[in-house]
Amino acid sequence: MFKYLRRVAAATLLVTVGVSPTATAAVTPGDGLALTPPMGFNNWNSTHCGAEFTEAMVKGIADIFVAKGLKDAGYQYVNLDDCWALPHRDSSGNLVPDPIRFPNGIKAVADYVHAQGLKFGIYTSAGTKTCNTAGFPGGLGHEQQDANLFASFGVDYLKYDNCNNQGVDAKLRYGAMRDALRNTGRPIVFSLCEWGQNKPWQWASDVGHLWRTTGDISDNYAKMLSIAKQNWVLAPFAGPGHWNDPDMLEVGNGGMTATEYRSHFSLWSMMSAPLLIGTDLRKATPATFEMLSNREVIAIDQDPLGIQATVSRTTNGLNVLVKPLQNGEKAVLLFNEGETPNQITTSATEIGLPRSPAYRLRDLWTHTDTHTANTISATLPPHASAMFRVSTDRHWATYPPAMDAGATIATVYPGALPIVTPGTTTSVITTVTNNGRLPAIGVDTTLTAPNGWTAQPQSSTSAIVLRTDQSLSTQWTITVPPGLTPGKYAFTGAATLRPNVTLPYTLDVVIPGAPPLAPAYLSDLKWLRSTNGFGPVELDHSNGESKPGDGHTMTIHGVTYPKGLGTHAPSVVEFYTAGHCTTVTADVGIDDEKAGAGTATFEIWSDGTKVADSGLMTTKKPAQPLQGNITGATLLRLITTDGGDGNNSDHTDWANAHITCTN
Numbered sequence: 001m002f003k004y005l006r007r008v009a010a011a012t013l014l015v016t017v018g019v020s021p022t023a024t025a026a027v028t029p030g031d032g033l034a035l036t037p038p039m040g041f042n043n044w045n046s047t048h049c050g051a052e053f054t055e056a057m058v059k060g061i062a063d064i065f066v067a068k069g070l071k072d073a074g075y076q077y078v079n080l081d082d083c084w085a086l087p088h089r090d091s092s093g094n095l096v097p098d099p100i101r102f103p104n105g106i107k108a109v110a111d112y113v114h115a116q117g118l119k120f121g122i123y124t125s126a127g128t129k130t131c132n133t134a135g136f137p138g139g140l141g142h143e144q145q146d147a148n149l150f151a152s153f154g155v156d157y158l159k160y161d162n163c164n165n166q167g168v169d170a171k172l173r174y175g176a177m178r179d180a181l182r183n184t185g186r187p188i189v190f191s192l193c194e195w196g197q198n199k200p201w202q203w204a205s206d207v208g209h210l211w212r213t214t215g216d217i218s219d220n221y222a223k224m225l226s227i228a229k230q231n232w233v234l235a236p237f238a239g240p241g242h243w244n245d246p247d248m249l250e251v252g253n254g255g256m257t258a259t260e261y262r263s264h265f266s267l268w269s270m271m272s273a274p275l276l277i278g279t280d281l282r283k284a285t286p287a288t289f290e291m292l293s294n295r296e297v298i299a300i301d302q303d304p305l306g307i308q309a310t311v312s313r314t315t316n317g318l319n320v321l322v323k324p325l326q327n328g329e330k331a332v333l334l335f336n337e338g339e340t341p342n343q344i345t346t347s348a349t350e351i352g353l354p355r356s357p358a359y360r361l362r363d364l365w366t367h368t369d370t371h372t373a374n375t376i377s378a379t380l381p382p383h384a385s386a387m388f389r390v391s392t393d394r395h396w397a398t399y400p401p402a403m404d405a406g407a408t409i410a411t412v413y414p415g416a417l418p419i420v421t422p423g424t425t426t427s428v429i430t431t432v433t434n435n436g437r438l439p440a441i442g443v444d445t446t447l448t449a450p451n452g453w454t455a456q457p458q459s460s461t462s463a464i465v466l467r468t469d470q471s472l473s474t475q476w477t478i479t480v481p482p483g484l485t486p487g488k489y490a491f492t493g494a495a496t497l498r499p500n501v502t503l504p505y506t507l508d509v510v511i512p513g514a515p516p517l518a519p520a521y522l523s524d525l526k527w528l529r530s531t532n533g534f535g536p537v538e539l540d541h542s543n544g545e546s547k548p549g550d551g552h553t554m555t556i557h558g559v560t561y562p563k564g565l566g567t568h569a570p571s572v573v574e575f576y577t578a579g580h581c582t583t584v585t586a587d588v589g590i591d592d593e594k595a596g597a598g599t600a601t602f603e604i605w606s607d608g609t610k611v612a613d614s615g616l617m618t619t620k621k622p623a624q625p626l627q628g629n630i631t632g633a634t635l636l637r638l639i640t641t642d643g644g645d646g647n648n649s650d651h652t653d654w655a656n657a658h659i660t661c662t663n
């Protein structure tokens with residue numbers, strides 16, 4: 001938390017890269033709080049200000065932390081978010097707990113949480129009011145009174161938001177609360193939540209123990225991904241007592257697949273992010289508990305060295321993140337952010353381990369060990385990741401060779417959906433590679449096509465032996481039957497080797513709907529896929545951020561538009577055009593409904609090429625006509641980015657979006 005610490009952490013990093021684990025001891029930062037990223041629970045992502053946010057819920061979570069072993073796994077803080085208080089202070093100027101949600105007050109809840117051996121956290125804003133419209137008075141100008149009240153409740157953690165800040169300088173606002181908390185004499189972890197607006201990583205290491213680096217997360221893959229990418233470039237600023245905070249976990253809330261939640265949890269752990277569970281554990285499935293309780297992954301997040309992973313490779317959405325660990329081992333994450341299966345590769349020496357005949361690869365999700373001669377690779381489905389702890393180990397030969405097996409297909413651009421056309425033939429490649437030092441014996445590969453399709457190998461499907469770095473690659477000719485219903489179709493297969501090893505893989509391909517054959521508004525067509533910052537993409541309306549149909553008439557700089565697509569950055573809307581279309585036009589801009597804050601860029605992509613870019617649009621700019629030449633394109637993408645400042649209020653309208661196509 002104090003400035004000198006950053007220098008200590010940096011020196012530690014240098015020493016550790018030289019692999020001298022003992023030299024990393026004796027870092028005693030700041031006030032000794034949050035020496036590892038805070039772990040716990042916060043209600044916001046599951047309840048917002050809904051009626052379920054009550055004393056009963058908070059107590060229930062504390063009970064579950066104990067009963068289900070989450071406390072033992074390291075989860076400690078049980079934190080309240082917005083809407084715990086009434087909209088007005090009492091006659092002495094104190095905040096008043098909402099008597100319906102918290103009939104026994106806040107101290108009673110804090111006492112209950114403490115009695116379970118846990119810690120208790122609370123929330124307010126560094127402004128005149130908190131963020132929710134039904135919220136309560138904020139701490140601006142009331143710092144000491146509110147800090148004293150929190151200390152009297154027994155608060156151990158304060159999240160301090162940024163809404164209604166009246167334009168007062170962030171350093172002053174957050175510094176005032178830091179001092180007020182210190183004056184209480186109670187150790188309180190201080191979490192700055194100003195969404196990265198004032199680059200707190202540059203100045204807040206002696207203000208708070210963690211700072212939000214981005215706008216709010218929401219329970220969808222695109223948002224999680226964009227936040228991860230904003231946060232992972234900030235690695236040099238994190239360390240014991242001062243962490244980057246990419247927002248709370250969405251694991252278990254239902255808006256992402258199990259594969260995506262696994263990537264979310266893995267990324268957050270690699271990034272030394274706070275692990276604040278954001279799902280109502282009283283309703284959580286066994287799979288959610290299993291994921292959140294994965295101690296091998298948690299250990300990466302909580303590694304005492306406290307170095308945030310850096311990205312060592314990132315090409316076409318294929319990412320490698322590396323995190324040095326206190327004992328000299330490295331954690332590595334291979335993460336495929338795109339829409340098609342792909343192989344991701346690095347090596348033990350590339351991630352900084354010393355030369356060795358072989359290395360132990362501990363898979364932190366399957367909890368199994370293999371050995372590698374050096375290469376670390378995995379062929380991963382879309383949005384999936386593989387996470388390993390890599391070490392030199394003289395017993396490496398007791399583990400089987402690390403094998404990488406998978407099926408891939410060519411795509412229109414790197415990371416595109418693997419589309420295939422009914423009534424045609426195409427190719428799928430299966431590959432199995434031995435990354436181990438010892439040979440793999442008796443290797444066979446299979447590929448089973450969907451019902452009614454055929455898959456014919458064009459070369460051998462078996463190898464008597466695969467030595468280090470040798471692959472068995474087989475091309476399969478696929479016949480795609482005519483007249484298929486649009487949707488996903490799954491290939492399955494496996495590589496097998498002696499004795500008794502099976503490495504299954506899948507490949508999902510996509511049959512698109514018919515392309516447009518005449519000019520049309522894009523909002524009258526069916527898209528192939530869409531991702532959106534908040535809520536769904538809206539037809540002929542702006543984006544209302546949550547439910548379908550919750551937007552308004554599109555309005556840019558006072559001009560209204562009856563047709564168009566209402567997106568929220570970061571967004572992608574992709575259409576299958578199959579070479580039938582030539583031009584896309586739209587009037588693009590930030591919708592008037594978000595006065596002031598939004599900034600974004602609008603892009604049109606023809607297959608893998610950007611053919612139009614609006615430059616930075618703000619709420620002050622009138623709609624800009626954008627036109628893209630998409631002649632010959634198989635896939636058209638409309639993309640919005642957050643303009644580089646997080647995606648708060650980025651209501652991005654593609655007004656009048658229109659496409660010219662022929663038969």
Ligand code: GLA
Pocket residue numbers: 044081082130131132161193215216
């Ligand atoms: C802001 C914060 C969120 C949450 C809400 C509560 O949006 O960034 O994490 O605390 O306020 O209203």
